[in-house]
Amino acid sequence: MQRQMCWLSKSGSDGEKILHLQASPNQPWRPYTAFPQFSVPDYQIPGGSKGWATYQKLLKAGWTLVHSARANEFSTSSYAESRLQN
Numbered sequence: 231m232q233r234q235m236c237w238l239s240k241s242g243s244d245g246e247k248i249l250h251l252q253a254s255p256n257q258p259w260r261p262y263t264a265f266p267q268f269s270v271p272d273y274q275i276p277g278g279s280k281g282w283a284t285y286q287k288l289l290k291a292g293w294t295l296v297h298s299a300r301a302n303e304f305s306t307s308s309y310a311e312s313r314l315q316n
Contacts, residue, residue: 249281
């Protein structure tokens with residue numbers, strides 16, 4: 231199973247980016263906080279990236295980082311649906 235990570239804007243536009251995960255190819259991109267089984271607490275650094283600690287953990291575990299443009303290219307409708315649910 232290919233698991234992927236991507237940095238996407240919280241608001242779906244050019245806002246602050248947070249880590250999003252896709253646990254399997256047929257699932258939409260969702261914020262890392264929607265995956266308590268994979269996420270770890272964020273570092274307490276002012277202005278730090280949301281999801282950086284989880285990113286480091288999952289990268290070591292073999293997850294693949296996907297460029298945000300590529301993630302949006304293949305799952306624009308799925309991403310939009312997930313934004314409505316969160």
